[in-house]
Amino acid sequence: MSTEAEWPATLDVGALLAGGWRPEAFRQFILKVHSRCNLACTYCYVYTLADQSWESQPRVMSPEVVAAAAFRIAEHARAHALPSVEVILHGGEPLLAGLDRLTALVHSVRAACAPEVAVSFSVQTNGVLLTESFLQTFLELGIRIGVSLDGGEEANDRHRLTLGGRGSYASVARALDLLGREEFRPIYGGILCTIDLANDPVETYEALAVFRPPRIDMLLPHGTWAEPPPGIGAYADWLITLFDHWYQPGRPATWIRIFQEIIGLLLGGRSGFESVGLTPSTLVVVETDGTIEQSDFLKVVAPGAATTGLRIADHPFDRVLHHPGVAARQLGLAGLSDDCRACRFAETCGGGLYAHRYRQGTGHLNPSVYCTDLYRLISHVQARLTRDIS
Numbered sequence: 001m002s003t004e005a006e007w008p009a010t011l012d013v014g015a016l017l018a019g020g021w022r023p024e025a026f027r028q029f030i031l032k033v034h035s036r037c038n039l040a041c042t043y044c045y046v047y048t049l050a051d052q053s054w055e056s057q058p059r060v061m062s063p064e065v066v067a068a069a070a071f072r073i074a075e076h077a078r079a080h081a082l083p084s085v086e087v088i089l090h091g092g093e094p095l096l097a098g099l100d101r102l103t104a105l106v107h108s109v110r111a112a113c114a115p116e117v118a119v120s121f122s123v124q125t126n127g128v129l130l131t132e133s134f135l136q137t138f139l140e141l142g143i144r145i146g147v148s149l150d151g152g153e154e155a156n157d158r159h160r161l162t163l164g165g166r167g168s169y170a171s172v173a174r175a176l177d178l179l180g181r182e183e184f185r186p187i188y189g190g191i192l193c194t195i196d197l198a199n200d201p202v203e204t205y206e207a208l209a210v211f212r213p214p215r216i217d218m219l220l221p222h223g224t225w226a227e228p229p230p231g232i233g234a235y236a237d238w239l240i241t242l243f244d245h246w247y248q249p250g251r252p253a254t255w256i257r258i259f260q261e262i263i264g265l266l267l268g269g270r271s272g273f274e275s276v277g278l279t280p281s282t283l284v285v286v287e288t289d290g291t292i293e294q295s296d297f298l299k300v301v302a303p304g305a306a307t308t309g310l311r312i313a314d315h316p317f318d319r320v321l322h323h324p325g326v327a328a329r330q331l332g333l334a335g336l337s338d339d340c341r342a343c344r345f346a347e348t349c350g351g352g353l354y355a356h357r358y359r360q361g362t363g364h365l366n367p368s369v370y371c372t373d374l375y376r377l378i379s380h381v382q383a384r385l386t387r388d389i390s
Contacts, residue, residue: 006363008328016327023321024330025080028283029073030088030296033061033105034096035288039126039168042159043194045222045300046092053303057288060097065290066105068312070112076317077117084118089143090285095129099137106141122146122189126160128168130175135184144189146217147176152207155199176211190215190255197231201242205256215255218242220275222300225359225369232369236376243377247384262381265348276374277350280330284320286312294325297355305355328364329354337365345378 035057037044061069077085087109089102106121113119122144130147138145149172150156157167179188191213193204208216218239223229243259261276271277274295285293290312298306308323320326328335336351343349351357352368359366368374 006361007365008324008363010363011324011328013322013324013327016331017322021327021331023327024280024282025082026076026085026282026284026317026321027082028086028088029069030090030283030285031061031066031069031105032057032091032285032287032296033089033094033102034092035059036096037091037093037126038096038128038163039093040161040163040165042161043221045297053299059288060101061105061286061288061290063104065286065288065312066108068290069286070105070109072312072317073109073119074112074117077113079316079318082117084120085113086120086122089121089123093126093129094123095125095134099134102143103137103141106143120144124148124192126168127172127175128162130179132178135178135187139184139187142187144187145179146189146192147172147179148192148194149173149176149208149211150193150196151199151204155196155204155207158196158198159194173211176213180212188214190217190257192217192219194219194221195235195238196221197234197238201238202245205242205246209254213254215257217257220353220356220370220373222297222355223369224301224356225366227300228369233372235370236373236380239373239377240380243381243384247381259381262348262378263385266378266382266385271350274329275353276348278332278347279350280332281326281354282330284317284326292317292320294323295329295354297353298325300355301358337362337367339367343367343375345375348378349374 036059073085073087110119121142123138124146127147127149150160153167153169156169160168162168178184191208191211193208193216195218220235221229246256246259257273258275261271261273265271265277271279274281281295283295285296287293292308292310292312292315293306294308296306308320310319333341333346336346340346340351352370352374354364356368356370357364357366
């Protein structure tokens with residue numbers, strides 16, 4: 001494969017199909033129910049980075065788009081004999097859509113999929129609007145809730161600001177206190193935290209653990225070789241310090257997802273998300289106007305990097321499965337660069353998150369911009385496991 005042209009544009013999906021490759025069906029459907037946000041986070045990949053397509057999106061997903069999405073999800077699940085799928089309500093800030101719209105959407109998708117296909121729902125929110133009314137309705141509908149928070153008040157409010165420039169911590173902490181009540185524990189999905197090297201890793205973890213989340217997702221800031229995140233090479237130190245604090249006998253029940261995933265992969269398991277491992281990506285996005293996109297983290301690459309040219313009203317999801325970008329994220333080792341395939345941690349790292357591999361000229365056929373960090377972290381986790389097992 002040429003390294004002169006950007007990859008996966010050079011990927012010949014027709015040849016792959018002729019050679020016997022078959023795509024994996026989509027199992028996760030992200031519905032962008034509202035395209036605007038009530039926060040102005042400084043690092044947001046939707047509003048502050050390369051792709052500004054949100055400006056042309058309608059604010060709210062219309063009933064017509066919801067109905068088309070419900071039909072296409074059911075169509076895809078039945079075509080591939082899927083017993084269950086997951087729908088993730090996202091934005092912008094999805095709670096801006098309001099309880100009535102969200103409730104109607106859930107009923108619409110479940111009605112379209114019944115009785116053969118079970119549909120689980122989750123929502124990823126910044127938490128500012130999360131009230132007891134939302135929680136009670138989400139409990140009745142069985143919608144799991146993930147909340148974004150970057151640590152204690154000082155750590156969080158460095159970047160996660162309101163539109164007026166004030167900190168958001170107090171509002172989110174109030175929401176998490178509500179979500180942590182025993183009656184709402186069944187729908188408490190966890191906390192999503194973007195790593196900031198300016199914050200102490202142990203203090204960050206302990207500030208989040210106060211809210212008793214079942215899981216914490218520690219996320220590396222989005223970036224590419226064209227625009228590397230600041231501090232490349234120091235994220236391993238941050239994560240290793242946190243791992244050593246977390247990984248000890250009698251550790252609490254709170255999972256840190258990246259550590260659990262790496263441990264599982266080193267022990268021969270499969271990954272459950274795209275940041276590590278070689279499990280094929282089975283996620284697709286529907287924007288508020290009904291356009292179908294690849295994972296929206298690709299918005300960090302360039303304007304239009306996530307687009308497929310397809311619309312929910314006109315195209316089945318099977319058409320999206322043959323898009324070169326989707327196929328590239330389902331190829332496993334064959335979809336990695338030569339450097340990645342030669343690495344001893346190829347199957348554990350999986351090349352890192354797809355967007356983080358981007359470099360002008362070679363596209364995504366590169367190691368992650370976090371390659372050094374991931375290698376050191378995985379090496380450290382492996383050494384700890386080996387010591388404990390032997």
